[in-house]
Amino acid sequence: MLFYSYFxxxxxxxxxxxxKNDLAITGTLHSVDxxxxxxxxxxxxxxxxxxxxxxxxxxxxIRGSVVRYVQLPPGSVDVELLHDATRREARG
Amino acid sequence: xGTNVGLAPMVDSTISVIxxxxxxxxxxxxxxxxxxxxILDECHERVYxxxxxxxxxxxxxxHIVRGDNIAVVGEVDDxxxxxxxLSATRAAPLSPVQH
Amino acid sequence: MTEEDATVKEPLDLIKLSLDERIYVKLRGDRELxxxxxxxxxxxxxxxxxxxxxITTIEIxxxxxxxxxxxxxxxxPFLFVRGDGVILVSPPxxx
Numbered sequence: 001m002l003f004y005s006y007f008x009x010x011x012x013x014x015x016x017x018x019x020k021n022d023l024a025i026t027g028t029l030h031s032v033d034x035x036x037x038x039x040x041x042x043x044x045x046x047x048x049x050x051x052x053x054x055x056x057x058x059x060x061x062i063r064g065s066v067v068r069y070v071q072l073p074p075g076s077v078d079v080e081l082l083h084d085a086t087r088r089e090a091r092g
Numbered sequence: 093x094g095t096n097v098g099l100a101p102m103v104d105s106t107i108s109v110i111x112x113x114x115x116x117x118x119x120x121x122x123x124x125x126x127x128x129x130x131i132l133d134e135c136h137e138r139v140y141x142x143x144x145x146x147x148x149x150x151x152x153x154x155h156i157v158r159g160d161n162i163a164v165v166g167e168v169d170d171x172x173x174x175x176x177x178l179s180a181t182r183a184a185p186l187s188p189v190q191h
Numbered sequence: 192m193t194e195e196d197a198t199v200k201e202p203l204d205l206i207k208l209s210l211d212e213r214i215y216v217k218l219r220g221d222r223e224l225x226x227x228x229x230x231x232x233x234x235x236x237x238x239x240x241x242x243x244x245x246i247t248t249i250e251i252x253x254x255x256x257x258x259x260x261x262x263x264x265x266x267x268p269f270l271f272v273r274g275d276g277v278i279l280v281s282p283p284x285x286x
Binding site for chain 1: 098099102108110112114116128138140159160162163164165166167168169170172173176181183184186187188189190191
């Protein structure tokens with residue numbers, strides 16, 4: 001539940017989701033669920049020249065299972081909070 | 093348990109589905125479940141090629157797409173979509189998802 | 192650190208000791224990450240900071256059929272990594 005809870009604190013922030021098909025999508029985090037499925041608003045694909053496949057899409061749902069990375073906005077990562085949450089979770 | 097990231101707002105509107113094998117399927121979302129299984133109506137596939145423009149292949153009627161094979165579900169903005177010049181769009185097909 | 196925290200009984204205990212340390216992560220698809228571990232869970236989902244990603248690709252020369260190994264590096268400030276792509280995690284790098 002750690003990352004589900006954490007991603008909920010990033011709602012409204014801009015993130016870049018990199019998928020396992022090498023597509024990278026930037027947008028405003030709209031919501032996340034327990035599978036870490038992600039919904040983004042106002043999206044654009046990184047390198048739209050090469051990947052014009054989503055040109056008419058502004059809002060999208062990304063299945064958690066196809067996510068490789070999420071680039072997080074540096075200004076809104078509280079590392080102390082993450083350390084504490086991780087220690088709490090590790091204790092079970 | 094918990095909330096599923098809602099596909100609810102997309103029901104009865106045009107969506108574009110990117111499948112794990114790299115295909116792009118456009119259709120009207122009629123239903124979905126927890127596992128992201130989708131019911132799609134009036135589908136067509138958009139086949140991208142770096143040599144020719146986008147080819148639209150009619151798939152017709154109702155289809156169920158299994159959630160495990162879905163990467164992205166995009167809400168299609170009809171206005172932008174109608175403005176696209178697909179026959180002049182050249183791009184390699186998307187790579188398959190590699191888990 | 193309490194004694195309870197310091198004992199290593201299972202693999203994840205070793206990762207617990209790496210919190211806030213720089214670690215090495217090997218991923219599927221010939222990708223490697225070096226970065227500071229800020230969070231993880233039982234799936235090995237992670238958040239890393241000051242990340243350097245290295246992607247290795249092998250190209251075959253058209254004429255000589257020689258294998259050309261190329262590495263691409265990039266830096267990312269903060270990265271969430273989905274655990275299903277993780278092959279191995281190494282504790283703090285000793286420089």
